[in-house]
Structure formats: C-alpha cells, structure tokens
Amino acid sequence: MADEPSWDDIFAGTPSEKRTTTTSRRSGETADEPEQSGQPLQGGLAQSGQVPPSGQTPPVTPTVADPGPSRRDLRARREEEERRRGRAAPRKTERPKRAPQASAEAAAPPPTAPVERRRSRWRKPGTWILIAVLLIVVGGGGAVISTLYKQYAPGIQSLFGGEPDDDYAGSGNGTKVEFTIVSGDIGETIASKLAKAGVTKTSAATYSLLLANKEISFQPGTYSMFEHMSAQSAIDRLQSTSARITTKIVIPEGTTLKGIISLTASATKIPIAKVKKAAADYKSFDLPSNATSLEGYLFPATYELEPNKTAHAYLQDMVDEMKKRLTAAGVPESKWERTVIxxxxxxxxxGLAADYPKVARVFQNRIDDGMLLQSDATVAYGAGTTDRVTTTDAERTDASNKYNTYVHKGLPVGPISNPGEIAIEAAVKPATGTWVYFVTVNLDSGETVFSTTYAEHQKAVTQFQSWLRAHPEYQ
Structure with missing residues (x-):
C-alpha cells in the first residue's frame, strides 16, 4: 500500500530523529494525525525530496516508532561490557553465507595419499625394560650406566626381536676361529681384526666397549674364538686363559746352542736352516764386543711363543732375558763374557744346587793357583761329544781342542752351555773354601765329593768308578 512505510523507511531513521506518529502494522492501530487533517500522507515525497507548492504547508511525514538497538548492537554492547569487567565472552561466529552449490566433482575433496607411519624404536618392549634396569642403578653414576648398557643391551634387545645392527648377540655360533694377538696390537687394531675374522659383527661395537673400560688389557698369543660372538663376549674370552692356545718352548739349564736351535725349530715350525742362519749372525743380537758366539747368551727358561715371529726374534727374546739376569746379579756389561763362560x-x-757355589770355588782356587781346570765338560764340548759324560785319554791330550782345559790354562775360550740363574749367582759369589778337587760319585743323586788334597780326591775317584761300572748306561 502506498501509505504504508517501507522496510527501508523503518530502518533509515536514527535515534536522534523526533518521532511524532507511530503505527503498528501488527495491531492495526491508527497513528495520531497531524494538526492539518485531510492531507494525504506523503511519505513517498519526503523520501524522494520533493517540495510542495508555495503557500502550502508542507505535509508532515509520518514516522514509525524507534525499534531500538538491533540484536547485533546489543551483542556488541554486551561484549564491550564483559571486556570492561575483565571477562570477555566468547564471540559467536557468524554463519557463513551459503556458497552457490557446485557440482559433485568440484565439491568432493581431492584424494589424499595414505600417511605412512614411522615405526618408533621405542615401541619395542626390550628397550623399555632396558631403560627401567638402567634407572634402577642410576645411583651408580654415568659410567656404570654406560657399562651396563653396552654389556646387556644386545642381550635384552635380542630377547624381544631388537638385535642391534652393529653387534651379534650371545657367545657365537659354535664355529671355531683361531685369533691371534701380536705384540704391539692396540685396542683399535684388535677390534678391527675381530671383525675381519668374522668373530664380531663390527669393529665399532668392540672398540666402544674398550674405550668405556680403560682397564681392559690383552696378552699376545693365539686364542680359540667363535664366529658371530657379541663384542662383550669376545672381549671376555680374550681375557680368559682357558681360551688361549699356548705354544711353549722349554729350554733346560745347561742346554747348548745346538740344542736350543733344534728345540726352537721344532716348537715354532720354522725350518732349522733358518734358525741356524739367524743364530750364526750373533753380532746382530747386540752382544758384548768380545763375544764370539750366541752360546751362553740364551737364558734357559720356559717361553710362550708369540705367533708369526721370525727365528731371530725368538732368539732375541732369550738373549734379552739373559741380559736382564746378568744385570740383576750385579754383573757389569764389561764382565758379561767372562761371567757366562x-x-x-x-x-x-x-749336580745339586747346593754344590754350585762350591764348584765355583774349586775352579776359582785352581785359577788363582795357576792350575789346569781339567774339566771333562770342556773337553767334550770342544770334541763335539756332549752326549756322554766321560772323555778318553786321547781327547784329554788333544791340544788342538781350544776348549781342552787339560791342556790350556784358565777358563775355556768361550761358553760351553747356556747357564741358568743359580750358576750365574755361583759365578758371581763362590763359596768360601780351600777345595781344589771335586768329583760326582753318583750321577743319579748328584752326590759330589770335594777334596783339598790329591789323595782325598783319588779316593773319591775310585768311588765314582765303582758306581759307573754298576751303571753301564752312563758310559
């Protein structure tokens, strides 16, 4: 209807405008009329801005009642009030305008590739158990935790399918491996050799354990190991004497150079020709300048042979040991040659250990008195008949034998055997006495008779000859 205000008219007014007439479209009430009645309502002219003819009173434009603040305004005021009170209310989000309906293909979201989940290492139960064990012993300090982790981590993780990538679990698969440590090998070298031999999985696993425990040490030698051992079990086995494959050589006291060469070749599997050649080059062993042979400088003892060494190196070990013993006995290097002879x-x-100083005194007294030593042992050595204890008249009178002390005064020209510690001590400190004779009267027991006069000595010789006839195996 033309006389009814439009919705635009209703909401176009402001609160400051004076409202003189109100209408209600819902109740049908009539608004108060202006003073000049009968004039049509010209709401449309007022809105259009038209002016009435002159002389006429402009019609009063009816207005509607002030609708008051909108719900949006009220909500804004309420939020402002809440902010002033310090507790802002959550603002409702306006409903977004509905977008024009698109086709089904456009509306459907693009397909997405399934997301691949990364499997966490922490999901394995073995790891959590390991962490729990370490937390229990946390009072022991970082070093304890580190050692326990490296020692038990492979075993615990393997129980739950979590075998580490750089280590095996357990003590091997039963396949034996001979593993050798040579003198001079350091921890890093040993770790690398274990991995190359197939004993351990990686050198890093072994080396990390060695770095964590500086007290671990290894002895040169050959060890019986197994394939696929954990690093920790390999280290433990290398420190066990039961796993060591020992090759020993026993050099009895008084063994000659010829005998030692044979024993060394047999024990080391080095051809005897190579051992002889090494021994012949005696000057290469740093002996005293007056030494004429390697004889006498090879200390008799039991030696554990390190593998893969040369003949010269094995002999050098014996020479080094003799030098140590001479030094320990207080013998200066200038007297080494005389002492070993x-x-x-x-x-x-x-024969008997108790008789060594007495025998030394007999020989020293004879040297001091200018007497011939008359030792059958020297004659036999020079004659090459050391396989028997007696000598013949012809051998004792052979002046061509430089070792023949029945002909040549003083000590022999060189050592006739390789002496042990007791003999060295006796040479340095002979017993006190006047004896100038001695003879062993029982080769089985080693009983020896010492005499000051020749007559006493002859009685002892008769006693020995009687015993010798009863034991022809010694002749």
Missing part, C-alpha cells in the same frame, strides 16, 4: 762351566759340572 764361568757360569756355563759351573752349570755343566755341578
């Missing part, structure tokens, strides 16, 4: 003579002639 004297000690080698004592070693071959004495």
């Amino acid at each position: 004297f000690a080698s003579l004592i070693q071959k002639e004495a």
